[in-house]
Amino acid sequence: MSGIHARHWPGDPDRPALALHCMLASGGYWGAIAEALDGRIDLKGFDMPSHGRSDAWTPGEGDPDFHTAVTRIAASFINRPLDLIGHSMGAVVALRIAVAAPEAIRSLTLIEPVLFAAADDPAQKAQDEAMARMLAAGQIEDATRSFIDLWGSQPYDALPPRAQAQMRDRIGLIANIADTQCRDSANILRPGGLEAIEAPVMLIAGAESPPVIAAIAEALAARLPDVGRATVPGAGHMVPITHPAEVAGLIGVNLDRA
Template sequence: MDGTDTAPVRQTVATRAYAPWPVTDDAGRWSLTVTTVATAVGRVVVHHRAGPDPVLLLHGVAGSWTTWTPFLAATDGLGARGLVLVDLPGWGSSPAPGTPFTVDDGARVLVAVLDALGLPSVDVVGHSMGAFVGLHLAVVAPRRVRSLGLVSGTTTATARASRHPWRALRTLPAFTLLRAGLLVTGSAAHGLLRGIARTGLLPLVAAPVFAHVRRLDRSVLAAFVDEFRPALFTAAARAAAGYDVDRWRSVRCPVAAVLGRDDVFARTSDLDDLRRLLPGVRSAVLDDCGHFAHVERPVAVAAFLTATAD
């Protein structure tokens, strides 16, 4: 994940079994220690393991450190490498921040975590919103990021949709309608989602997010419900709307981006945009895959990210 070959490549990756592993909160399986780190934004919970060439895994919206466990299963926990999995403020076990979370907050939190763990630099892999935050970290703290892996990254299309929601009804209808619905329902949205889960209709609601929602292990949808935070989703969309993606042109580390062809929150056109901003980016499209590529196609994601390191 820290290769030096920067030739732009786009490919379609063959995938294996769909969503072959459950989501689990068994930190002991990967010898992870749990630490709470105080940051300027608030306390954050970090699952980590010492080792060479550490990898920082960043979850997205409706995620936490546990969302990465199918990917860890696919990579045998990345072998002997160090691991850092952060629950960003308000997500997972980390308390909600006192003010709306911003991309700058995300970068400050990550720098504080790396400082607390004594890590000068890491390979960063981010999913969805985590990819956005990872890109920003590479902009503002470039020496801390050896390489970037963007998994189902919500990047340029999401930024445009957040700025111009009516236009986005054509380009990103699922994202736009979800955001509008959350603005209407507000804090009641989480309770509504839990109620839908109890009635057995959750697969119908979650179907746009996953390519094959009924083939998912029950743990995946349970984590999706548990980690969905409406106010934080809205804050993340607001932060994306105000962000100048041209700042990503300053990123100099190797970047690899992979997403699903059936993703309703990230588009394959995002990869074209990223190549214009980051000419050396490697990219791949996973067939038969939705927005949670590291859960739906963890073997293919791992194979692609590993290949870019060769």
């Protein structure tokens, strides 16, 4: 897809890396983490369509869903084995790539992956259903507030009006990725898929995140051959933004393991 804003934080040319951001944000927040890693990796990223400085996502007839579109964009950045890092939806995209092409991954760091299909969590299902109802009824602000209050780094009502408007404009994309994240339409959890990832994996979570995150991490860790888990005290879902130094340190641990 054209109109994708790429980002680059130069570092060791022998350690190419790619970082994938979460929904309703942009790739810019990896900058603080790249700075803390101090050139250990040559880090690239991009703003997803309709995010940051990238063009709006305007799919035509027969085009893939948003999750698949982002996965294909991410895959286009990979031309040799690299360190792959993802947060939230970006972590699900990273895992999707690792399952499809494990030979392309040198290390895999998954920060708060929201692959809800991996864990049977009634509270999360109720949240998803409530949000779907609000979107279907055209209650855009209520849906956005519900999502940000649960997953954001600060409440929706604390955001400046411009940021609130940006969130409302993009909230419909959350419903578009539900088939992948809630029902695993991409078949990420297929038998033998996770087990084929030989690269070291690090699962990072915020201690204050919704309980479903720990359940997802536990389910994934049980199937990954080489996995470490870490929890950042005092952090929630947006841990790469609120605790970049801690996240960079944990990414560094996983780099060492590779």
